[in-house]
Amino acid sequence: MNGMNTVWTAWACIAAMALLVRASAADEVLYNGIRLSSPFPPKDHKLSLDPPPLPPYLVAPPAVIPIDVGRQLFVDDFLVEHTTLTRTYHLAEFHPANPVLKPDKPWECEGRGPMAMPFSGGVFYDPRDQLFKMWYMGSYSLYLCYATSRDGIQWDKPSLDAKPGTNIVVPSGGGGANTVWLDLETKDPERRFVFITTHGGEDLIPAGVEWHGSKCSMDVHFSLDGIHWGKPVVRVGPCGDRNSAFWNPFRKVWVYSIRGAWPFGGVTYGMRCRQYWEVKDLAGGLGWKYGEAPLWVGADDLDLPRPERKIRTELYTLDAVGYESLMLSLFTIYHGWGNVPEGRPKPNELCVGFSRDGLHWHRPDRRSFIPVSERPGDWNYGNVQSAGGCCLIVGDKLHFYVSGRAGCPTFHDACGSTGLATLRRDGFASMDAGEAAATLTTRPVRFTGKYLFVNMASSPQGELVAEALDEHGRVIKPFSMTNCEPLQGDRTAHQVKWRGAADLSALSGKPVKFRFHLRNGRLYAFWVSPDASGASHGYVAAGGPGFTGPTDTVGIPSR
Numbered sequence: 001m002n003g004m005n006t007v008w009t010a011w012a013c014i015a016a017m018a019l020l021v022r023a024s025a026a027d028e029v030l031y032n033g034i035r036l037s038s039p040f041p042p043k044d045h046k047l048s049l050d051p052p053p054l055p056p057y058l059v060a061p062p063a064v065i066p067i068d069v070g071r072q073l074f075v076d077d078f079l080v081e082h083t084t085l086t087r088t089y090h091l092a093e094f095h096p097a098n099p100v101l102k103p104d105k106p107w108e109c110e111g112r113g114p115m116a117m118p119f120s121g122g123v124f125y126d127p128r129d130q131l132f133k134m135w136y137m138g139s140y141s142l143y144l145c146y147a148t149s150r151d152g153i154q155w156d157k158p159s160l161d162a163k164p165g166t167n168i169v170v171p172s173g174g175g176g177a178n179t180v181w182l183d184l185e186t187k188d189p190e191r192r193f194v195f196i197t198t199h200g201g202e203d204l205i206p207a208g209v210e211w212h213g214s215k216c217s218m219d220v221h222f223s224l225d226g227i228h229w230g231k232p233v234v235r236v237g238p239c240g241d242r243n244s245a246f247w248n249p250f251r252k253v254w255v256y257s258i259r260g261a262w263p264f265g266g267v268t269y270g271m272r273c274r275q276y277w278e279v280k281d282l283a284g285g286l287g288w289k290y291g292e293a294p295l296w297v298g299a300d301d302l303d304l305p306r307p308e309r310k311i312r313t314e315l316y317t318l319d320a321v322g323y324e325s326l327m328l329s330l331f332t333i334y335h336g337w338g339n340v341p342e343g344r345p346k347p348n349e350l351c352v353g354f355s356r357d358g359l360h361w362h363r364p365d366r367r368s369f370i371p372v373s374e375r376p377g378d379w380n381y382g383n384v385q386s387a388g389g390c391c392l393i394v395g396d397k398l399h400f401y402v403s404g405r406a407g408c409p410t411f412h413d414a415c416g417s418t419g420l421a422t423l424r425r426d427g428f429a430s431m432d433a434g435e436a437a438a439t440l441t442t443r444p445v446r447f448t449g450k451y452l453f454v455n456m457a458s459s460p461q462g463e464l465v466a467e468a469l470d471e472h473g474r475v476i477k478p479f480s481m482t483n484c485e486p487l488q489g490d491r492t493a494h495q496v497k498w499r500g501a502a503d504l505s506a507l508s509g510k511p512v513k514f515r516f517h518l519r520n521g522r523l524y525a526f527w528v529s530p531d532a533s534g535a536s537h538g539y540v541a542a543g544g545p546g547f548t549g550p551t552d553t554v555g556i557p558s559r
Helices: 002-026
Strands: 080-083 088-089 116-128 131-138 143-149 169-170 178-184 193-199 216-223 234-239 245-250 253-262 271-279 295-298 315-325 326-336 349-355 382-386 393-396 396-407 416-424 429-433 438-442 451-469 490-496 513-531
Touching: 116 382, 116 393, 116 396, 116 438, 131 416, 178 245, 234 253, 245 315, 253 295, 253 315, 295 315, 315 382, 326 382, 349 382
Parallel strands: 116 178, 116 416, 271 315
Antiparallel strands: 080 438, 088 429, 116 131, 131 143, 143 169, 178 193, 193 216, 216 234, 245 253, 253 271, 271 295, 315 326, 326 349, 382 396, 393 396, 396 416, 429 513, 438 513, 451 490, 451 513
């Protein structure tokens, strides 16, 4: 009998181990320690107008958070165990040179009205050619055009051969909603540039299905140079008319950001929202069937309507990109149809969101991150929307290229141009202290680097010092605040040093908490770099001058 029990016990252990193996194989653990649920993404995700719950990773963060990838931003409490600092969210500011690109060529002024703006298109910095590159709509929904720049402010429209004598790269079928992406991670040079465009797709909707709104699908094209595009390699759908796509570099998947319709409150057409679909390979990845792409995200009761309209807000579109250690998204919030008052385009404007798992968005600040103007005739009087790639890193600033429409006498939704908004690098949120010293203690983190850096600004009377603690909150010598060399001034990469230690090698691979003491200053981010240059090895969004690839391997030159 004891032998039989032993056999059954052995089989039970084997079965339990098999289940454990299957569970661990199904669960995906991300670069930041977050364990994704299985299946991911969930197929039954629900939308609600109620303020959304916190993402799962904020409710139950990992016990120890790996921080080897990217600058660690304080946009939420993922990294914060305790603080007496005050969090402030910051908004982008328009550049005085706006609009930086406007319709001034004959082929940009055809059809229903002049246009020279990404929709979503794309704006990237190409390290191979050391150029800013923009793909944008020329004329209203007619052409995909191409422009380049050395500084991101003055743009050239080169004469190309797709339509000789113009800068048009797709003469037909490229002027609607689309995404152009510079893929610096592909191993196939023929796929270095990706073009995903929306067009008609009635045949993808099953017979007898009631479908409200535009009946569309998406095509995927590749290019070696971003100018000469091959035939479509795959077609996916069905979908609505305002779609985009992006690369999630943390999980190595392409994500289709699909215009969906969320049936709410008896509204026949459904509220605009986003549906989600991911593939590893754009060319070989299977698309979705009708009803298969799950609902993802929409507007809610925290997205307040404009006072003069009192129309429930909707989510018009969503572009996203990997920035440092998280996914950054620009949400285009819809405030109702255009032409109210007479001649005004839709007063869409941009809000910002953040995600650490690529699915759940945290939007703690619902103010307009990049707004419309309230002055008739301004380039951004209506329809401010994001560009594919979202932002670029240009020195100590982030560059956001956005579309805007002034409206035309002939058509209220035309006269579109491209504007530039800027923000301090990592400057979405800061942890602030006044005259009284305040502290921030991180959760336990683990790293393999050697040099601690911060992005901070202080007044002449302010300073920052830091200390390293073990998991129980005890100071690890010699990394105490008394041994820390005080930091002052305004720098987006400032190395923290301690007397008695050349670097943090002694703490590498161990769970450590950092405690920052700040007075009269702002703390935006921290990170531990393997290099004294401060290279974060995080993702650099749509790139920028000085970067050689998709991640920051160069840091800040010594000053």
